[in-house]
Amino acid sequence: MxxxxxxxxxxxxxxxxxxxxxxxxxxxxxxxxxxxxxxxxxxxxPIPTGLKHGIIDAYHANHTNYPPADGVTVLRENISVFLKERYHLDYDINQILVAGGSRPLIYATYLALVDPGDKVVYPTPSWNNNHYCHLSGANGIPVPTSAENNFMPTADDLRPHLAGATLLALCSPLNPTGTMFTKGGLEEICDLVIEENKNRKPGEKPLYLLYDQIYSLLTFGDHQHFEPVNLRPEIKDYVIFIDGISKCFAATGVRVGWAFGPQEIIGKMRSILGHVGAWSPKAEQVATAKFLTQTVELxxxxxxxxxxxxxxxxxxxxxxxxxxxxxxxxxxxxxxxxxxxxxxxxxxxxxxxxxxxxxxxxxxxxxxxxxxxxxxxxxxxxxxxxxxxxxxxxxxxxxxxxxxxxxxxxxxxxxxxx
Ligand SMILES: Cc1ncc(COP(=O)(O)O)c(C=O)c1O
Missing domain, CATH: 3.90.1150.10 (Aspartate Aminotransferase, domain 1)
Known part of the structure; x- marks a missing residue:
């Protein structure tokens, strides 16, 4: 063979x-x-009942043809409102891309930003970054974290590795640890990324931040989810978020994920995934769009x-x-x-x-x-x-x-x- x-x-x-x-x-x-x-x-x-009925209804309404490459418009509109209401984040529908779960979107982020041999920095333990580095030909730089810091990377852990890197891949709440960034911890890392980009020469690729917040609605007690753009608005042009319904609505088999970030990068990710055909099924998109507006049930x-x-x-x-x-x-x-x-x-x-x-x-x-x-x-x-x-x-x-x-x-x- x-x-x-x-x-x-x-x-x-x-x-x-x-x-x-x-x-x-x-x-x-x-x-x-x-x-x-x-x-x-x-x-x-089980998944939410409203979501389940919405999927069945959408099939009855014959939503069975190709969805648009970036996701059905009403879903992207409702995600945009959801981001505003839940996270105080401003992203319009051209900055949002829907796919068949969040995995294709992570892969598309790598492919849209990383050239073979580019440095991609990620903490360990973390989920699947080693595989995405392999698939994209990246020079993966795993950065070990410690139990003392709840296995979340600190600015001190990352600082020595960011020079010349193309992508920093972070996740909170973190798979596999169930731990999260503190506000101060994430702020310090954002400041490092901002500083690194200020020091890059004209024409040099910037350092981007992939921020996977697929578990962000699943936080316990007083633990609060933080993300880079509210903490440091000037970082917005460099952040690609990953999110979706797989974990927060127990809907891993339903396959609806979304990424949001700078329009130009999201557009390239759409083109890459369009060729792969990694769309989310149309009926599931229509149902998710409706479910996101059912605030009380949600x-x-x-x-x-x-x-x-x-x-x-x-x-x-x-x-x-x-x-x-x-x-x-x-x-x-x-x-x-x-x-x-x-x-x-x-x-x-x-x-x-x-x-x-x-x-x-x-x-x-x-x-x-x-x-x-x-x-x-x-x-x-x-x-x-x-x-x-x-x-x-x-x-x-x-x-x-x-x-x-x-x-x-x-x-x-x-x-x-x-
Ligand atoms: C951190 C993280 N991101 C993304 C995914 C993939 O999610 P999806 O099922 O939407 O592709 C997982 C799944 O385990 C995960 O743990």
Whole structure:
């Protein structure tokens, strides 16, 4: 077989490998608490009823032909109003691009801005930037972050890497950690980007900021979502936002995402995705447009969805912190946003009852799958080193009862290690 160098060097997903292991055990009749997938079990987290009916109605109204390449006008109009009302952001319909979920839009941002060999700076752990760098031929610069800073990058972390870079890829609330930028933390990073662009020579490419806020409506307690343009309006020409319905309305399979940013860049992204044909289905666009205006239903849904997520995240967090207080080498960071909890399971170097040495975080993870029937994803799947003993736990695929039942199993499994 002879495939392109790009195809040959694609990296498989570690999460899919873990999924394979879980499926094997399930085939043998085992019940696994699967906290690996950044997705939702629709039986536990259904999409909003209004959105569902809107989709069915749109098919009955025969919205089955090609949508416009940048998205149906009424959807872009309603996104523009939504951005104004929810985020105090001013973007007109020519600065908004709709696609089949947010992934194509992230890829299009890379392709519209990054030439092969250009520097793209992204923090680790983070979601899929390594893959988008590979696909675009970028010179990816992963910048490790630390638990002390909730795994969010700081201006000090990023400063040494921004000279000459084309793109800085940020996300908040962050997949995989469920942590978020503070106002001051993001302001300092915006100032770095502004400063870097001031220092660029005429004709030199600027430094752009990809800001993925797909989880921005899923914040807990007092945690507030911040984004660059309200904090530093002068950065607006350099920011491309990524957003959509996949996570905040549990609608990962519905496939409606949007990007917004400078008109010229959004126009190029539209042309790139037009050739790929990565449109969002027309009926789903029409339904999303309507749902965004159903403010009461939307707010009611969000309120109860967030409560449900928070109960699961809090139960897991408290369970892990209880184990920590009992002397187990585990830790966690308070849930702030998204659908994830950051969990430390510091057991590399330990030996199982069968005499197997747990060398890496992946070994610890597979041990927990087999012994505790619980599956996390090690941060090594998000660009961190395999020696980092932190894991992502996603609560979208499990009920609260599953999570509550799981903590004692983790305890029993860890007790067997020496
Ligand atoms: C940070 C982040 N951005 C984008 C996506 C992709 O979203 P979509 O399903 O809309 O393509 C994900 C999905 O896991 C994500 O975690």
């Amino acid at each position: 002879s495939v392109s160098a790009l195809a040959q060097t694609l990296k498989g997903s570690e999460i899919i490998k873990i999924g394979g292991e879980i499926n094997e055990l399930k085939k043998r009749g085992e019940k696994i608490a699967n906290l690996t997938i950044g997705d939702f079990d629709p039986a536990i987290f 707010n009611t849904y969000l309120h109860s969805f967030k409560n449900q997520l928070q109960r699961s995240l809090d139960a897991l967090y408290q369970g892990i912190m209880q184990l920590k207080s009992e002397g187990f080498m585990v830790d966690s960071i308070e849930p702030m946003g998204a659908i994830y909890l950051t969990v430390k399971v510091d057991y590399t170097g330990k030996t199982t009852a069968d005499g197997d040495l747990l060398k890496t975080s992946a070994d610890v993870n597979f041990y927990l799958i087999k012994e505790a029937k619980v599956a996390f994803v090690p941060f090594s799947a998000f660009g961190s080193g395999s020696d980092m003993n932190w894991f992502r736990a996603s609560v979208g695929g499990c009920s609260l009862a599953d999570i509550q039942a799981m903590v004692p199993n983790v305890k029993a499994a860890l007790e067997k290690l020496h």
